[in-house]
Structures are given as structure tokens and as C-alpha cells.
Amino acid sequence: MRKTRKTAVAAALAAAALTIAACGGSADSPGGKDGGTGEARTLTLWHYEGADSAMGKAWAEAVKQFEASHPNVKVKFEEKGFEQIQKTAGMVLNSDEAPDLMEYNKGNATAGLLSKQGLLADLSDEAAKRGWDKLLSASLQTTARYDERGIMGSGKWYGVPNYGEYVMVYYNKDAFTKHGVEVPTTYDEFTAALDTFVKAGVTPIANAGAEYPAQQIFYLLALSKADRAWVDGYQLYKGTTDFHGPQLTYAAETFADWVKKGYIAKDSAGMKAEDMGTAFMSGKFPLLVSGSWWYGRFQSDIKDFEWGSFLWPGNQMSPGSSGNLWVVPEKAKNKDLAYDFIDITMKKEIQNLLGNSGGVPVAADPAAITDPKSKELIENFNALSAKDGLAFYPDWPAPGYYDVLVAGVQELINGGKKPSEVLDEIAQPYNDNLADIGE
Incomplete structure (x- = not known):
């Protein structure tokens, strides 16, 4: 759950990304000439990783590379917090204010819910065409794909993780x-x-x-x-x-x-x-x-x-x-540019930078990870993965369950309710959701 749950992006990254000029690539020609028109376009990007985090550093470099390959596109980075996006995504994505690309929490209660509501673009064709389905292991694809009920693990691609x-x-x-x-x-x-x-x-x-x-x-x-x-x-x-x-x-x-x-x-x-x-x-x-x-x-x-x-x-x-997902809103105005940006974040150069900055890359060259602490981090992740030890996050099963668990565990800390009473409280929304999806 980190979600992964992280600090808002610092002003340094915002400054790096706010004014970028480039040429728009088309969906058929990544990094191309914007259909040959040279028309100025804007890619609106939301994410909530700190500038000093591994993802913040890697994605700042991805912005630079996007600038180099898209000379007539302006990247408009809008600083958002994890909690802000978590609570308002459904409303914003159903409006004309939807960004072209944003980071969003994975799981049934978040990306799954938005996919079921028709708010996210189907990325299945892009995943196959660009090879994302080959770069991500089956276990990492679990959170990228959702069925018609919004349940992860199968169905169409509605997101792309580029870290674990x-x-x-x-x-x-x-x-x-x-x-x-x-x-x-x-x-x-x-x-x-x-x-x-x-x-x-x-x-x-x-x-x-x-x-x-x-x-x-x-x-x-x-x-x-x-x-x-x-x-x-x-x-x-x-x-x-x-x-x-x-x-x-x-x-x-x-x-x-x-x-x-x-x-x-x-x-x-x-x-x-x-x-x-x-x-x-x-x-x-x-x-x-x-x-x-x-x-x-x-x-x-x-x-x-x-x-x-x-x-x-x-x-x-x-x-x-997997890490949180790149998702493309169904109402995004520049889906082709969003796909191009996702593609850049999956490049080995960006993945290696992510790994050496303290992140867990999904498509890095292992020999390129030289930082000792980063090696420790990635080795522990690989040890978990090898024994099928990734258990997702406790708030994923039901919409709104994050707040249910926050309240329940707070009761355990302050002693407001007995453990058995807390379990009753967290059981009800979970079982209500099962009834809603017809299980």
C-alpha cells in the first residue's frame, strides 16, 4: 500500500519538470514528430514521489529524456500527495481536469475500482506492442491487470509498474x-x-x-x-x-x-x-x-x-x-504521449538509476547495480519473490478499506476497543464488498 503513502514531490523536481519543450510522439511513432505537424502539446503528469527518493530521481531523468525525444511537448508536472490522489482520484478522473498520466495505488480497492468504473484507459495493446508484458514477471503483472469486477490478477492491463x-x-x-x-x-x-x-x-x-x-x-x-x-x-x-x-x-x-x-x-x-x-x-x-x-x-x-x-x-x-502504477485516465487528452513516457521509465538506463538510488527496479541490468545498500535491498526483495512471499497490502480488498484499517488499528493503539471488537468492525466492510461484487 505504499501503497505505497509517501511524501509529496519536492519543489526541485517540480522546477525540473514544469517547463519542458519537445515534439509530441504519436501512438504509432514513439518519440516521433507529432504527426509531422510540429504542433506544441502538453503532457500533464502527476506523481507523489519525493525528489530525493529513488523513483523521484529516476523519473526526473525520464523527464529529461522525454524532453530530448519530444522537442515540442511541454511537460506540466503537478505536485500531488498520496492521500490527496487517494481520496479525489475518482472525482478528478471523471472530469475534464484529468491528467494525461498519473501514479496511482494498485489493488482492488484503488486501480481496480477505477478500472471497473471505466475511468482508466485499457493499456493491453500498448503492453503487448511495447513489450511491457515481457519485462514484467507474472507476479508483478498481478497488480497491472484487472477483470470486469475490478479484481486484480487477470483481465485487461490498466496500469504499468516500473518498480517493486x-x-x-x-x-x-x-x-x-x-x-x-x-x-x-x-x-x-x-x-x-x-x-x-x-x-x-x-x-x-x-x-x-x-x-x-x-x-x-x-x-x-x-x-x-x-x-x-x-x-x-x-x-x-x-x-x-x-x-x-x-x-x-x-x-x-x-x-x-x-x-x-x-x-x-x-x-x-x-x-x-x-x-x-x-x-x-x-x-x-x-x-x-x-x-x-x-x-x-x-x-x-x-x-x-x-x-x-x-x-x-x-x-x-x-x-x-509491484510498485504503484502508471495509469492513463480514459479522459486523458494525450494518451500517446503518456505511453511514450511510460516506455522511457522502463528503459534499462532509468531502471539502473532507480536501482542504484535505493529503489527496486523491475528491468535493470543486475551488473549495473553497484551501491552496496541497494544490492541488499534488491537481494531481500528477490528472496521474498523467490519464495512467493509478496502478500500485497492489507487495505487492498475493498474500496475505502484503507480508512477502515486506519481507524481499527488506532483503536488497538489507544485501547478504545477490544481486539475482538476491532475485528468485527473491519470484517463488516470487507464482507459488504463481497456481497456487492457478487461473490
Whole structure:
């Protein structure tokens, strides 16, 4: 879910992209002469990646390359936040204000819902013609394709991811050394490490209950008791999900217990993801559980301590998937230019830059990834992929489910409801959605 859930694009990227002149390519002739007319055109682009993130750096370079190959096109970059697009996309895309290309969250509740509503262009022909279907593995294509019900995994292409992502544990190596904590390799070692920090008066896990991070910890706890069949049942409706079964019961009860034990701060219920990230970068917390989208920023901004990452100990699966999608609104005025821009972001040069900047590329040359931390990031992603360990994100199954889970996990943090009551609350919208789609 990062979504992947990220910082708004900094002014530096906006300045780099706002005034770009080039020639429009046509759908039949990428990077061409705008049908030979030389007519000035505008590509309106929305995304919410920070300029110092891996994706921000790679896409800024893609803008430059687009400029070089399209001399009469102006790229109009409009700064948007993840939450802003998440809440307004349906309305904006159904109006004349739709951009030509935008980054959007993948999954049934987001891209799937918009595809079902007829708001996204069908990219199937472009995917075949431009070879995107060959560059993306079957598992990464899961989030690109949606059936007539808006359920991912099959049907037409409505989006194109050009990076992967997953949730991991970031840690402050200096804090671990100071408190004599080793990197845990089992779940028991993990909780023992958390106990060590608490005994020393340190709240170990940076958390943000007002946005996605808290629900991802909740989901990781559920995944510790789950298998692929359970994930497919929950995410793809291949079977019935019991919200009082062992997976979600363990997650709710353990999350509430972790707050009582001091692993997670009680005042984190109102924290935003940005506050969580900056608190970790300042050295206040020794651990942060979140996605690979933070990696590039941590590389750039953490100066005062050494840090690293590891997969959640003991789990076979973790939240993760392809990255967010490039989607082309059905009402976009310049679809051909949007397809050209997507194509550039899939080029090896852009993919290699993404990989060396702390991202997880989908079509890079492995030998070109030279940064040691980036290699660690990509190796952990490959380890998850190899064991079919990408479990998507907890808010994907139903429209509006993101807010349902935010509210539910906040109740676990502040103790407003018992775990069983929270499970009842999050079960109802999920089951209502199943009824709506006729499952």
C-alpha cells in the first residue's frame, strides 16, 4: 500500500519538470514528430514521489529524456500527495481536469475500482506492442491487470509498474550496538530485542497510526500465522476469510499487547508517516517497519548513524508487490504521449538509476547495480519473490478499506476497543464488498 503513502514531490523536481519543450510522439511513432505537424502539446503528469527518493530521481531523468525525444511537448508536472490522489482520484478522473498520466495505488480497492468504473484507459495493446508484458514477471503483472469486477490478477492491463516494493524492518545499527542487540533471525529473537530496548527506557518501534504504517505491522503479525492460501482468500476472494480465525485474531491481540509492553508508543495513534520517518532519521527510535519507498531517502538524509534493514524475522511473507502504477485516465487528452513516457521509465538506463538510488527496479541490468545498500535491498526483495512471499497490502480488498484499517488499528493503539471488537468492525466492510461484487 505504499501503497505505497509517501511524501509529496519536492519543489526541485517540480522546477525540473514544469517547463519542458519537445515534439509530441504519436501512438504509432514513439518519440516521433507529432504527426509531422510540429504542433506544441502538453503532457500533464502527476506523481507523489519525493525528489530525493529513488523513483523521484529516476523519473526526473525520464523527464529529461522525454524532453530530448519530444522537442515540442511541454511537460506540466503537478505536485500531488498520496492521500490527496487517494481520496479525489475518482472525482478528478471523471472530469475534464484529468491528467494525461498519473501514479496511482494498485489493488482492488484503488486501480481496480477505477478500472471497473471505466475511468482508466485499457493499456493491453500498448503492453503487448511495447513489450511491457515481457519485462514484467507474472507476479508483478498481478497488480497491472484487472477483470470486469475490478479484481486484480487477470483481465485487461490498466496500469504499468516500473518498480517493486516490500515492507521490511529498518534498524539503527548504532543503537543496536549501544544496547548489545544483534540483528534477530527468529521471531523470538525479535521480541527479545524489543524487550531489551524497553528495559533501557527506549520505545523501539517508530509508528504512525494515522496512516498506513500501523496497519502494515498488524498485517505482518497476521502473516506470521498465514500461508499463501490464506492470502489469496483474503486478497483475491479465493475462499472465505474468517476475521476471528487464528491469523487476524493473533494480529489484533498481539498488536494491542505490543502497545501495552511499550514496543509501540501509545501516542503514535495520531502520528503521520512523515513524522514517523523523520523521528527514525533523527535517531529517536531504533526500529522502523515500513516499505522500500523510504530506502532512497534514508540513504540521502541519514548522516548521524549507520543503518540497515532485514526482513521481518520468522515470516515467509511480507506486504509487498509491484510498485504503484502508471495509469492513463480514459479522459486523458494525450494518451500517446503518456505511453511514450511510460516506455522511457522502463528503459534499462532509468531502471539502473532507480536501482542504484535505493529503489527496486523491475528491468535493470543486475551488473549495473553497484551501491552496496541497494544490492541488499534488491537481494531481500528477490528472496521474498523467490519464495512467493509478496502478500500485497492489507487495505487492498475493498474500496475505502484503507480508512477502515486506519481507524481499527488506532483503536488497538489507544485501547478504545477490544481486539475482538476491532475485528468485527473491519470484517463488516470487507464482507459488504463481497456481497456487492457478487461473490
